[in-house]
Amino acid sequence: GAGVSQTPSNKVTEKGKYVELRCDPISGHTALYWYRQSLGQGPEFLIYFQGTGAADDSGLPNDRFFAVRPEGSVSTLKIQRTERGDSAVYLCASSPAHTINYNEQFFGPGTRLTVL
Amino acid sequence: AQTVTQSQPEMSVQEAETVTLSCTYDTSESDYYLFWYKQPPSRQMILVIRQEAYKQQNATENRFSVNFQKAAKSFSLKISDSQLGDAAMYFCAYRSGRGSTLGRLYFGRGTQLTVWP
Numbered sequence: 001g002a003g004v005s006q007t008p009s010n011k012v013t014e015k016g017k018y019v020e021l022r023c024d025p026i027s028g029h030t031a032l033y034w035y036r037q038s039l040g041q042g043p044e045f046l047i048y049f050q051g052t053g054a055a056d057d058s059g060l061p062n063d064r065f066f067a068v069r070p071e072g073s074v075s076t077l078k079i080q081r082t083e084r085g086d087s088a089v090y091l092c093a094s095s096p097a098h099t100i101n102y103n104e105q106f107f108g109p110g111t112r113l114t115v116l
Numbered sequence: 117a118q119t120v121t122q123s124q125p126e127m128s129v130q131e132a133e134t135v136t137l138s139c140t141y142d143t144s145e146s147d148y149y150l151f152w153y154k155q156p157p158s159r160q161m162i163l164v165i166r167q168e169a170y171k172q173q174n175a176t177e178n179r180f181s182v183n184f185q186k187a188a189k190s191f192s193l194k195i196s197d198s199q200l201g202d203a204a205m206y207f208c209a210y211r212s213g214r215g216s217t218l219g220r221l222y223f224g225r226g227t228q229l230t231v232w233p
């Protein structure tokens with residue numbers, strides 16, 4: 001079956017612009033996660049959703065970052081007034097449920113965001 | 117917050133040989149899970165192996181096995197009979213078993229593994 005997909009694969013924008021990054025999870029997966037991976041670092045947690053609601057958004061770095069999942073499937077990560085420090089690979093993952101702790105998180109290929 | 121440390125930025129191994137990647141973590145929790153993920157140049161993270169903290173037996177998946185030392189908070193990955201396709205960045209990750217941070221993975225900085233023919 002299809003895995004987690006993310007669009008666009010690459011995004012180049014200018015400082016101060018608004019961007020949206022999209023994640024299509026595996027069909028039927030109720031939990032969805034966003035991570036940010038800066039160059040030379042491991043992924044850092046941003047937010048996760050259980051269904052339509054954000055169960056934990058404590059990883060969002062500031063109020064320029066916002067994510068939604070209105071119908072409990074596709075999610076969009078929105079970044080306002082982008083800064084050069086936002087440049088990173090943004091990874092999305094999904095899993096069948098978060099209540100079963102060892103459930104594998106299935107990752108997408110990421111979106112590489114470059115802010116000039 | 118939990119921290120995960122991978123002290124080896126780079127490792128290399130000859131094809132068919134064995135290599136061990138190190139990982140240590142810091143936590144005050146007793147209920148947690150540990151993972152090794154592989155990230156090839158395609159960027160897609162792939163789960164290699166996982167270990168439940170309550171299990172004393174070390175996890176094994178084909179050529180991949182772990183040495184889980186709970187008291188020492190150590191979780192190393194051993195790759196036996198290394199293959200060219202094993203070349204990738206490897207990340208160690210921690211996940212709480214309960215509480216408000218249940219959903220998140222904490223990752224180390226990664227170890228870049230090179231496999232020589």
